[in-house]
Amino acid sequence: MKARLNSHKDTKRLAILDAATELLALKPTATMQEIADAAHIGIATLHRYFDSRDTMMLELAFRAIHLVEEALEGLEVDEVEVEKSLTAILEALIPLGNKMYFLWTDASLYGHPEVTAAETKIQAPILGAIIAWQSKGKLRSDMNSEWVINVIYSLLFTTWQSVHAGNMAKNDAAQILVKTLLYGFATHK
Numbered sequence: 001m002k003a004r005l006n007s008h009k010d011t012k013r014l015a016i017l018d019a020a021t022e023l024l025a026l027k028p029t030a031t032m033q034e035i036a037d038a039a040h041i042g043i044a045t046l047h048r049y050f051d052s053r054d055t056m057m058l059e060l061a062f063r064a065i066h067l068v069e070e071a072l073e074g075l076e077v078d079e080v081e082v083e084k085s086l087t088a089i090l091e092a093l094i095p096l097g098n099k100m101y102f103l104w105t106d107a108s109l110y111g112h113p114e115v116t117a118a119e120t121k122i123q124a125p126i127l128g129a130i131i132a133w134q135s136k137g138k139l140r141s142d143m144n145s146e147w148v149i150n151v152i153y154s155l156l157f158t159t160w161q162s163v164h165a166g167n168m169a170k171n172d173a174a175q176i177l178v179k180t181l182l183y184g185f186a187t188h189k
Contacts, residue, residue, distance in 0.1 A: 013049050015039065017063045020056065025098035025157070028106070032056075057108045058115070064099035065118045071096055072122065077129040082138045083178055085129060090156065090174040097160020104153055123149060155180060 019039035023030050030038070032053055036046040050056035071092040077085045093100060109115045130148050133139040139148065159177045162168035168176065 014063070016041065016046065016049055017056075017060055021060055021064065021099050021102050024060070024106070025101045025160075054108060057106060058112070060099075061103055061106070061109050061112070061115045062118070064096070064103040065115070065122060067096050067099055068093065068103075068122050072125065075125075077125060077132075079129070079132040079136060080138070082133050083182060086178045086181065087174050089126060089129075090152075090159075090177050093156055094159050094163065094170075094173050094177070097157045098164075100153060101157040101160070104157075126152070152181060 016035075016039045020030075020035045023035055023038040027034070032046060033043050035056075036043045039046065046056075050059065072089070075088055075092060077089070103109070103115075103119065127145055127149055130139060130145045134141040134143075134145060134148075155177055159168065159173050163170050163173050
């Protein structure tokens with residue numbers, strides 16, 4: 001019975017975290033009451049799960065990190081096939097755009113050593129691929145690799161927002177983002 005109870009509580013906790021992340025990605029200044037409302041629970045229930053906003057924000061960060069790690073697990077990055085590799089990476093990450101945005105922008109997480117280390121770890125394969133593509137002439141080498149990954153992350157969130165708002169088909173999102181990253185908006189004749 002206790003395992004089932006914990007399972008229900010864990011499921012509820014994850015649902016609260018997911019609702020909070022979605023709201024905070026769209027409204028970073030959301031109050032705890034607004035977060036409780038978004039999760040369809042009362043404020044007292046929210047406080048039973050998270051004793052403070054800081055505790056919740058830290059759990060949100062680790063949940064986001066875990067989901068990104070899971071999404072990237074097993075993805076093969078080809079050092080020659082940039083478009084194919086980027087498409088695979090972005091197909092995995094676009095559904096997590098709100099979580100990545102939260103992780104990337106929440107000021108309360110800046111400087112937290114565990115979060116910073118985990119972020120660095122999950123960015124490493126993508127950053128490594130960018131550096132490899134640059135060294136092989138597949139991506140411009142006159143742009144800092146950190147700049148490139150920051151642009152990818154920014155546009156990834158914008159893509160998530162467009163899908164979330166119904167302005168872009170989910171199945172087209174990764175390909176549109178890849179084309180934007182690699183070719184921009186100009187027509188190539």
